[in-house]
Amino acid sequence: MSPSVTVIGGVQVDVVIVPVGELPPQGQTLLVDEMSMRVGGAAANAALAFAETAATVRLMGCVGDDHLGNWLIEVLGELGLGGELHVVTGGPTGLTVACEAPERDRTFLTYLGVNAGWDLSMIPADAGSSESLLVCDYFLAPALRGAPTRELLAGARERGGRTYFDTAWDPADWPEATRRELLDLLPHVDVFLPNEAEAEAASGEHGSPERAARALQAASGGWVVVKLGARGCFAAGPETVEIVDSTGAGDAFNAGLIAALAEGGSWPEALQAATGLASQIIARPSGGRHRAAPGARSGH
Template identity: 25%
Template sequence: MLSSQEPPLIVVLGGINMDLVTMTDRFPGAGETVVGNRFLTYGGGKGANQAVAAGRMGARAAMVGRVGDDVFASPALQTLVDSGVNISPVGITPDTSTGIAVISINVDAQNQIIQVLGANNTCGDEEEAKVMGLLDGAAALLLQLEVSVELSLRCAQAARAKGVRVVLDPSPVRPLPDAFYGCCDIITPNETDAQALVGMPVTDRETAAQAAGTLLSRGVGTAIVTLGPQGAYYATAEGGEFVPAFAVEAVDSVGAGDAFNGALAVALAEGRDLGESVRMAAATGAMSVTRSGAQDSMPTREEVEALLRQSPC
């Protein structure tokens, strides 16, 4: 439960997108056209999604990033505003599109995504300065790889120097310099990204444990490999544990990892131990897949706690 003290401050540096979503029975093959069932638009971007998730879990969330000067900029920010996220650190890049993600979702709630980074790719020194200005008093800095790796690394190094927890979702996966691993208090790849990072298939708890061990050997403090409907495996130098997934009816898996990360940061900032925090994060991710949308699917604190009460083990 949240205490009577001021809620923790979670700073997020990352992507802000407009998501263009098609829903279809099945994905097309190469050169094939299929007729979809539904079209939706909503605010997205891994950074913005994580900020919304943290805000709805009760934290003070601040979003650092950029949008373009196009028609997508305002709607891409609206859910952030509605969720109480501080968007004053968000800049506007002239003559550039807001980041977009073209998403297809099939009947099994699996997704395929094509991303155009747009204004996200123009983040640089100004965003670094804004992050620096927010770190004093922050509980965590959440990072992904929708802005440049070099910018994210500099911000991670600054956060570590101030004792602020750094949580990295290494997606969309890119090669990481060795120094970045050592700046990560926590890294949270899904099975696909973990496979790309460690060079071996990651399909179950055993291979997730192996991947986590490799990430720890690179200097990460805690490695958490999420396995979608199977659950999540977390490991530190002291050992690892598997957290089973919550049984829910999945509708749309877009944003589930972002829900996980936002909730994880809040739970840890509140002083919960790692196992309890991972379980709360898993419940938040599970709730998010029960509805359509990325930011729209982020659950409230009350919804997450209700799911935890229903599944006490």
């Protein structure tokens, strides 16, 4: 049976214009080379990606009954994803203008539309019944902030599901009240998924995504995975190894990495094997801590 995932969050239209290095001065016009319109919003983007995997995915979001909303339902419906979108009669669908350029990171101008009033009553009662629940675009659904999101996350856990949370950037620039609000939600989150800027802003640990991840992990108790763009990611999880003797931990890591690569393992597999071997060894007492694998032999 394929894994089941429910995604709750933003569903909107994205208009992407390229290149936009900066906005023109007031009263002036900037010509761009490209424009595209596509399905957008963090929840829709994630659901479309899930559709390319073996997972069974449910998408829950909010659109208006206008031309853009009808277009979103039609496009998503072709992939079996439009059936659980809540349609607000007489309301406008949300839209984001994404400005991109090769020399700079993207910036976004977002109109919430009906997302501004999307609340818990518009989400199916069995939203948390999947094996995994991803809640995203937290700040773009103001009526779901705080207690409603906590109810969604806690309900999924009570049913035995795993919870994932991706807030995206806070347009209000992370005031202290918002940071406290987030820290109140994290104990209900199994995997928190911020990017580097979000992790540092939420934790108050600036200049170090590793420190930011560990601070957020301490508040959560679960995993925190900080996305670092081209540099990959940094994951901080709960401590599961009781360290008895840490001497030689780095040497054990080296051995595990080299052995896994020599056996043809990929880099992710080799790094996992190296960490696993080092974790096993530092959990053993000093005396007799090394155990030869079955069939192992020296080179002489």
